[in-house]
Amino acid sequence: MILKPLWFDRLPSTNTFLKERLELEPALLSGTVVAAREQTHGRGRRDREWLSDANENLTFSLFLRTVSNPRKIPSATMAAAIAIAELLDSIGIQANLKWPNDVQVGGKKICGILSEAVSSGVIIGIGLNVNMGGAKHIDQPATSILMASGERRSIEEMLEMLLPTLADRLNEWGQGGFSKVRKKWEANVPTLGKTVTVRDGETSRCGILRGFGDDGELLLDEHGVVSAIWAGDVEG
Numbered sequence: 001m002i003l004k005p006l007w008f009d010r011l012p013s014t015n016t017f018l019k020e021r022l023e024l025e026p027a028l029l030s031g032t033v034v035a036a037r038e039q040t041h042g043r044g045r046r047d048r049e050w051l052s053d054a055n056e057n058l059t060f061s062l063f064l065r066t067v068s069n070p071r072k073i074p075s076a077t078m079a080a081a082i083a084i085a086e087l088l089d090s091i092g093i094q095a096n097l098k099w100p101n102d103v104q105v106g107g108k109k110i111c112g113i114l115s116e117a118v119s120s121g122v123i124i125g126i127g128l129n130v131n132m133g134g135a136k137h138i139d140q141p142a143t144s145i146l147m148a149s150g151e152r153r154s155i156e157e158m159l160e161m162l163l164p165t166l167a168d169r170l171n172e173w174g175q176g177g178f179s180k181v182r183k184k185w186e187a188n189v190p191t192l193g194k195t196v197t198v199r200d201g202e203t204s205r206c207g208i209l210r211g212f213g214d215d216g217e218l219l220l221d222e223h224g225v226v227s228a229i230w231a232g233d234v235e236g
């Protein structure tokens, strides 16, 4: 179950806020959602910043009480990404998924997700570009709902529309892990069966993307030998 979101005009970071809140209130309800119209210290993966102009984009975090298995947690991100792609689809925007945590439109990033394990579960932080008018403040080519569709949208409405689908995907994930949502994930991965490069820091590996394992790990076929990759970014 997901609760009615708590909106703040400004927070340093919704992920950080929820982490601190959990320390003060360990019994915090699962499904608590905190959204900010502006983040002053938004965080991305790999210690990057997540910068977003005030009132333009959706930035929020959700606390999910769950088994804190470090192997399972990353695929919560993937379940959330599926829900974002479904939201975009419902407003006429065709989105794709890029392992491990990006949602793209026309090859450009429209959403980033940062999941952080805490002792009682996971905090899933989502940044969805809604009314951003030009690609700025971002680590790779980026787009927004406005840029993809020509329409401005209310960030509150986008969150309201997203939460029921997000709840469904996270429930499925909670019941059966990534296996439960794998079909939906793979249906939106255009690089499946194609040659990709997976880069992790200085290391890069090239092979055919065969699919995803039971915990969302990427299965890469290098000259007929398939191995599981747990961290990195897919290119190409």
Ligand code: BTN
Residues within 6 Å of the ligand: 012, 013, 014, 015, 016, 039, 041, 042, 043, 044, 045, 046, 048, 050, 058, 059, 060, 061, 111, 112, 113, 114, 125, 126, 127
């Ligand atoms: C990434 O692609 O690097 C992940 C970006 C995640 C950004 C969101 S915005 C809401 C939440 N609060 C944060 O500080 N980060 C996440």
